[in-house]
Amino acid sequence: MKSMFRKLALGLSVALLPLATAAGQSEPEAASAPQASDSSKDCPAIFNHKMKKLHSSKILDVCEVTAGKPVLLVNTASHCGFTDQFGDLEALHKKYKDQGLVVLGVSSDSFDQEDEDEGKAAEICFKNFGVSFTMLSTVPVKGENAHPMFLEVARQDVAPRWNFYKYLVGSDGKIISSNSSFFMPDEDDIEALLN
Structure with a gap:
């Protein structure tokens, strides 16, 4: 309706x-359209964007954030039953960041579970769960109005069907594997991606 x-x-x-x-x-x-990054012609399409950092006026060049490294990309929401996965994602970030894995969270209200107040959404992930990996501001992640990053996700794999869908993305921008909200990526897959 x-x-x-x-x-x-x-x-x-x-x-x-x-x-x-x-x-x-x-x-x-x-409405301002998402901007493509100008940091590198070699940047994979999936990350060739400038996006706002969660609860900040700072615009990040996603190519620079990912810097040709393997990425664990996840769509998040602060009022979802899977929100405790922020802790699991933070643990993966701490365990593998020095080996080159970039954990990249993207806030979304596509499933009507993100706080309307971005400050409150940020408080939930940063203060309640101690998130230190990069979190990007709220964007749509499904349908024809999805942010171009998630249009590329859907083109390569499957669009998120709920919050906390996780995608392991190679340094070349190709999705290696995806996990639904119920599962975290297998650490053997992460380690294979890093080697």
Whole structure:
């Protein structure tokens, strides 16, 4: 029902735009599209983006964050029954960061379980679970409106079907394996990816 009203409102605003412009009113600003990174031509498409850090005004170049290393990519939400996995992800980060694994969390409200207040979402992962790996600001992760990073995930593998889907991504940007919300990546797979 909510979706139907959004589509109706969008259709109405698009239909009225020419009238508003003709009446001398300016067009509304377009939502800012995700930006591609300019750090490297060799950056894999999956990471070739600039994204906002969670609860920060800092924009990160994801190519620089991943720096050609293997990545454990996960979509997160602060009010999900799987939120305690932040602790498991942090443990993997601490265990493997010196060997080159980058854990990259992406906040999402695609399943209606992320806090509307990004500060509260950040508090849950950073303070409650001690997360020190990179967390990116809330973006959609499924459907045609998904952030381009997750459109690439869906193209290569499967789009997240819930919060805390985990993807092991090689340094070349190819997804090696994926895990549903119920499972953490196998440490043998992580170690094979690092060797």
